[in-house]
Amino acid sequence: MIRSLAQEREHNGRTLAPSGTLPSGKGRLGRLGPALAGTAAGLFVFVLYVRTLAPTVLYYDDPDMLDAVMLQMQVAVLGITHPTGYPTYLTLTHFFTYLPVGDVAYRVNLASAAYAALAVGVVFGAGYLLSRRVVAAAVAAVAFGLGGAIWSQAVIAEVYTMNALFIALTLVCLLLWRDRERDRYLLLAALLCGLCLTHHLTSGLLLPASLLFVGLVDRRRLLEWRLMLKCAGLFLLGLTPYLYLPIRSWMDAPMEANNPSNFERFWYVVSGGNLTGSFFAYGPAELPGRLLFYWGHLTDNINPVLVMVGLTGAALMVARDRPVGLLLGFLFLGWAFYSIENDIPDINLYFIPTYLVLCLWTAVGLGALLTEAEHLTERLPRMPQRAILVVLSVALLLIPLIGVRETSAANDMSEANLGRQQVDAIAEKAAPNATILHHRSSAWYLVLVERRRQDLTLVDPYLHNTEVEYADIVWPADLTLKETDRRYGTDDFSGVKAAKIAAQKGPVYVLDSEYIPDPKRYEAFGFEVREVEENILYKLTPAE
Structure with missing residues (x-):
């Protein structure tokens, strides 16, 4: 048989209370008291x-x-x-x-x-x-x-x-x-x-x-x-x-x-x-x-x-x-x-x-x-x-x-509405069939959970894992990384190559976030940058 803590206490002269049964003494509750507490x-x-x-x-x-x-x-x-x-x-x-x-x-x-x-x-x-x-x-x-x-x-x-x-x-x-x-x-x-x-x-x-x-x-x-x-x-x-x-x-x-x-x-x-x-x-x-x-x-x-x-x-x-x-x-x-x-x-x-x-x-x-x-x-x-x-x-x-x-x-997050603002900005202000450049953002929630704006293409070129065949970087394609890189330019973590490829097909936007560099930096790479939603969504247009 297993020696209980009460037996160990008796054997070794311990002062810990026995664990198998509730100890008697002042100020202690019955079985219901601890459960309620x-x-x-x-x-x-x-x-x-x-x-x-x-x-x-x-x-x-x-x-x-x-x-x-x-x-x-x-x-x-x-x-x-x-x-x-x-x-x-x-x-x-x-x-x-x-x-x-x-x-x-x-x-x-x-x-x-x-x-x-x-x-x-x-x-x-x-x-x-x-x-x-x-x-x-x-x-x-x-x-x-x-x-x-x-x-x-x-x-x-x-x-x-x-x-x-x-x-x-x-x-x-x-x-x-x-x-x-x-x-x-x-x-x-x-x-x-x-x-x-x-x-x-x-x-x-x-x-x-x-x-x-x-x-x-x-x-x-x-x-x-x-x-x-x-x-x-x-x-x-x-x-x-x-x-x-x-x-x-x-x-x-x-x-x-x-x-x-x-x-x-x-x-x-x-x-x-x-x-x-x-x-x-x-x-x-x-x-x-x-x-x-x-x-x-x-x-x-x-x-x-x-x-x-x-x-x-x-x-x-x-x-x-x-x-x-x-x-x-x-x-x-x-x-x-x-x-x-x-x-x-x-x-x-x-x-x-x-x-x-x-x-x-x-x-x-x-x-x-x-x-x-x-x-x-x-x-x-x-x-x-x-x-x-x-x-x-x-x-x-x-x-x-x-x-x-x-x-x-x-730790108060009760006023954390940025994610909702991002979702609404994309849903309401992105042009049809546009490409959204983003990084692990609420755009996924928009298309997969709310099932809105499924005409969009979501591309995450900024940081992804190159050691495996698949990664969560593109919607709606299910491609290997090599195919994704070739089609969307995700092998360039700056996002510039992805923006240029996307611009050839239609409107392209950048969803700003903590990780993505300042969208205004795209101006140095031949894009006109227009703020669609303040500090949230930016439209990239190739300069003529």
Whole structure:
């Protein structure tokens, strides 16, 4: 049998509360109380997310929204994204597009808010399993949910909030397996490990971490071949969303970036494609600077006081509960190392799982603090003792709220209407059968989701991946890169060649964005540039 934490505590003289049963003591709630508190934490952040949610289709912005507008379109039409494909995100989020609120793009944004709020609720559950303190778990969960990084992703279409949710669910299942000694939780954790991997490659670290945890709790369980066979089968079952990629490609999806219809292209997509070259970008000499870079983001996302409490909680976990301490430590160090060694524009978003782990440590540290406060005040009369503990609890609950207005303002996308303005400008002001030069823009949403202006030709000559046969750069053609280059001139990343070829066939426009150089620069290449919609759409006419 698995040795429970209560037995370990009795054996080793630990001061952690037993995990298998609710401890007796003052100021603790029954089973319904924690469930209500976790729900309240999730609803609280969900309301804040919805108040700051992007209201419609988004736009390209470097580095904050590199993929958001493309994801909105790809979710809506069940297309195929850039590496790593994100099949689980596409299929689950597609259900949100049927909600009777807002436009389709808004519903995809809303999915991110829902995933983030659910993640906060599950983080509360994990924090409560570790600390057995409602207040400690609530502080940790809300601190995670109000972090700038997770909030920024909860108000737009992105994959990171679902990643946080899956990670938290996997950890809760592992903790419940250890505490309740029921294999069904371990089997569910195995399924989630596979599912996590189909969503974000960094979550693959959960598999070795889970095996480490099981071995530390009771290594004999790893030798039970029937149990391990079931776990392996469920892990493989969790990988089945990958089948979406080739199947949807064979169905001729409206948007199939990188077209994973054979094994070579499939592996390119699911293994990270061109993103793999960004790992190990920094040498040992640059490590101190990268650590400071991470520390700056960490303290911007989580109150420094809670960071210190979290680090204390980490030390307590390693000293008092080695299996969980090493599980969380392995994940934290692995994700932190991968992130600080990676050189992509939005790498700060890869830090989010480390914030989640730190918040779980924070729950442990705060739980220990509350326990110590109870011990220090136990000789006081009942009423003064309760008053002191209530005041302390309220003070702790207020810590995550420090700076919440500033974080809300920094991540408020409720007035982000540029994407809608781009769509309307193209739809209303582009001439029939025109060519639009753009980069990963809302023009895709216009033709594929709203099914308007399908007379247009959309060409993205500014930046695309030359290492694979297909890429999402042209509408409506389905061509190899060589054919696309020959027909549309996309081998010239300045866009000048594409503009000259397009001008031979009809009207040509440039949709301005963060990445595209100033459209006025085309004047130096023999074009007359006229602003059709201020700072949005420009018409290029060859000078006579």
